Amino acid sequence: MQSLTRLLANCTLTLHPQQQRVVAAALQQQQLRTKTKYVEKPKPGAGQQFRRIVHFPEEYTVQPLKITHLAGRDPITGRMVAKGIGGGIKQQYRWIKWVRDGPSEEGATQEERVVELLRDGCRTAKVALVAVGDELKYILATENMREGDILKTSRFIPRIPVRPNEGDAYPLGALPAGTRIHCLEKNPGQPCHLIHAAGTFGTILRKFDDKVVVQLPSKREFAFDRTCMATVGRLSNIEHNKEHVGSAQRMREMGNRPRSGLWKRKEGKHGRKVRRLPPMTTIAPPAAPKEQEIRLTLNL
Structure with missing residues (x-):
């Protein structure tokens, strides 16, 4: 009997693809019939x-x-x-072209002209439409950027740091200490940049070896490779975090769902019942101090 069980365990059953789908559907239906079904929900953030x-x-x-x-x-x-x-x-x-590419030769820069500044509802900072030769692309606009400005881009790192203007893109090694930057590459050539939010900026603090220390908006300091590209200046729309919403309808228009219905006013579900105020309390004057007893002793 044991040998027969061992023989059946070693046998494999080959099913037609259609039969496999039928078996998989039956197993799925059996799972749905159970009282509890575990579904792995993704976590936001x-x-x-x-x-x-x-x-x-x-x-x-x-x-x-x-x-x-x-x-x-x-x-x-x-x-x-x-x-x-x-x-x-x-x-x-609007699709932002994150990579700011330019020539790597000494003295050669790529010039880009700002055509238009506009608001993108899917991001907090303003967006600039830039023309490079016969190509158009979107970049994040800086605080003082205006239509008609000429932006320069270069990948060359000179011996003496350059004097950049707002909106120019250079490697970290080409910029002097104290420069405000945004759209910073985490690694050389990596298109996912840092510092995107409206009104934010990073600051170049110091340099050592082949690294450049940058203070991010979180006030934390990180050492990046000197060839990482960064855009000079502070991002536009600096008053974004001070914007007053003013009404529930405005909050709804911004895409935020209202929180009404979380607690009930009458029975106080979730511990927020609106109760009547306690009755008036009369403040009594302070109690008079106790008079000290005087004891006399008569000796006859």
Whole structure:
């Protein structure tokens, strides 16, 4: 009997692909029939955005891109992940070209002209439409950038630091200490930059060996490679964090779901019942001090 069991265990059953699909569907139905079904929900803030999906084409374009609004739901399961997202005015997403590439020869710079400054509803800082030869691209606008400005880009690191203007892009090794920068590369050639939010900037503190120490907006100091590209200046829309919302409708237009309905006013669910104020209390004067007893002793 043991030998027969061992023989059956070594046998493999080969199913047709259609039969395999039928078996998989039956197993899935059996799982759905159970009382509890474990679904692994993604956690918000782990690098995945549950506000919108941007449909990027294969080639770069300056045309506004199409967006699918998620309203805080997982795009695969449809389950609610981030409860504070929903509604909002329809926005247009403009594709930012993060890599600022230029010549690496001494004395040669690439000149770019600012054509237009505009607001992008999908980001806090303003966006600048820049012309380079016969090419158009979007970059993040700086605080004092104006239409018609000429921006310079170079990858050459001279022996003496350059004197850059706002909006110019240079390697960290070419900029003097104390320069305000944004759109900083984490590693040389890596397109995902740091310092994007409106009104933020990093500061070049010092240099040692082949490293450049930069203080980020969080006040933390990091040492980057001297060949990492950075854009000079502070990002635009510096009053963004001081903007007054003013009404619930305005908050809804910004794409934030209201928090109404979390607690009940009458029965006080979640411990927030609106109770009647206690009755008036009369403040009594302080008690009079006790009179000290005087004891007399009579000796006869």
